[in-house]
Amino acid sequence: MRRSGSKFLRSDTDAAYEETLRRLDDQRLLRKLHPVCGESGHVRVHDVDGRALISFSSNDYLGLAHHPKVKGAAIDATEVHGVGSGASRLITGTHPVHLLLEEAIAEFKGVKAALTFANGYATASGFATAFLSRKSIVILDKLSHACLIDSCRLSGAKVRVFRHNDLDKLEALLRWADGQPDKDRVVIMTESVFSMDGDLAPLAEIVSLKDRYGAQLLLDEAHGVGVIGAQGRGLAADLNLTDRIDYHMGTLGKALGVAGGYLAGSQAMVDILINKARSFIYSTAPPPILAVAARAALEIAKGKEGEERREILRGLMARLAEETGQPESPAAIFPYQIGDEAAALAQAFALQESGFYVPAIRYPTVARGAARLRLTLTADHTCGQIQALTRAMADYAARHGAV
Numbered sequence: 001m002r003r004s005g006s007k008f009l010r011s012d013t014d015a016a017y018e019e020t021l022r023r024l025d026d027q028r029l030l031r032k033l034h035p036v037c038g039e040s041g042h043v044r045v046h047d048v049d050g051r052a053l054i055s056f057s058s059n060d061y062l063g064l065a066h067h068p069k070v071k072g073a074a075i076d077a078t079e080v081h082g083v084g085s086g087a088s089r090l091i092t093g094t095h096p097v098h099l100l101l102e103e104a105i106a107e108f109k110g111v112k113a114a115l116t117f118a119n120g121y122a123t124a125s126g127f128a129t130a131f132l133s134r135k136s137i138v139i140l141d142k143l144s145h146a147c148l149i150d151s152c153r154l155s156g157a158k159v160r161v162f163r164h165n166d167l168d169k170l171e172a173l174l175r176w177a178d179g180q181p182d183k184d185r186v187v188i189m190t191e192s193v194f195s196m197d198g199d200l201a202p203l204a205e206i207v208s209l210k211d212r213y214g215a216q217l218l219l220d221e222a223h224g225v226g227v228i229g230a231q232g233r234g235l236a237a238d239l240n241l242t243d244r245i246d247y248h249m250g251t252l253g254k255a256l257g258v259a260g261g262y263l264a265g266s267q268a269m270v271d272i273l274i275n276k277a278r279s280f281i282y283s284t285a286p287p288p289i290l291a292v293a294a295r296a297a298l299e300i301a302k303g304k305e306g307e308e309r310r311e312i313l314r315g316l317m318a319r320l321a322e323e324t325g326q327p328e329s330p331a332a333i334f335p336y337q338i339g340d341e342a343a344a345l346a347q348a349f350a351l352q353e354s355g356f357y358v359p360a361i362r363y364p365t366v367a368r369g370a371a372r373l374r375l376t377l378t379a380d381h382t383c384g385q386i387q388a389l390t391r392a393m394a395d396y397a398a399r400h401g402a403v
């Protein structure tokens, strides 16, 4: 590469970037930002041309992101607390609203303590710096979220992957890990509801295996909380396994409609995080208004209104399953498998032309050749919208000979 002094010429590096982007585009793997704006929630949206679209893409499963009480709490808190938080919680002092939120999360999860982070991704990396080292072994479900994989890489831990939900493979890896000398800990990582497939982990079986081999378990309930079980407490609580899980992880940005992530468990676990989670220590605290909003959302999610919203959501999930002839899903995520990246993009584009916003999920979010449309439902959808979408999908399939 040509250099001018010690600096790269901008045009050279830009040309290299453009080449990379062209290659991605050739493989139909290029990602672009689509400006889309919600009118009164994440369901009715419009694009820059003002075209109205019905969106099936948001993880705001209970429709809380635009809930009047959540918005009202954030607006009132803005008047009192301002917007930014100023610094890390260890530097400026901890705002009491963060502690109140963490108390509410711990109570909700049925554990002693919780710590919040800026988002789920930062939560996972905080976990890694606090609890994992080169001497750790992490055993990870193949379909685990990128933030779990990245956190393992960050830690330098030995990582082994088991085929999705394959208990035999998991046990084989636990047996192997058991025989490794000089390890400080063995941690299994999995999700309760898988983000791109919408299926559940066999949690009871995983818990008995981890107990048998003396391993620990981090359970990421990003898509379970708010949706699964009584009060939306998630899969662990629903199966009565709360106390047998070492690290309960989740996000405040999905069913709770705000932003943030958390780890919940023992007080000692939280105290270690405060001392060692670098994404907590070296990052400006989330704005207090978000903590206030998240607490308001949690109140709604676990209360009577949350129950009603889950009931509506379950009705819509059953309706979508019926319309598409798919088996009923335990969660509000519906992968519509296509395979080929170009075909998935083409169908997403055609749906957009028909007034529906549905994301095409491609490598590296899913495996190569496993591209899909990922439909998500929220309590704010209607049966009519689901019917219209499935009709548009069936029309497209009829025209293009897809299945």
Ligand SMILES: *Cc1c(COP(=O)(O)O)cnc(C)c1O
Binding pocket: 119, 120, 121, 122, 145, 147, 191, 195, 220, 222, 223, 251, 252, 253, 259, 260, 261
């Ligand atoms: C979205 C997601 C995260 C990350 O949470 P954010 O708050 O969005 O950063 C973590 N784990 C899973 C399974 C997710 O789907």
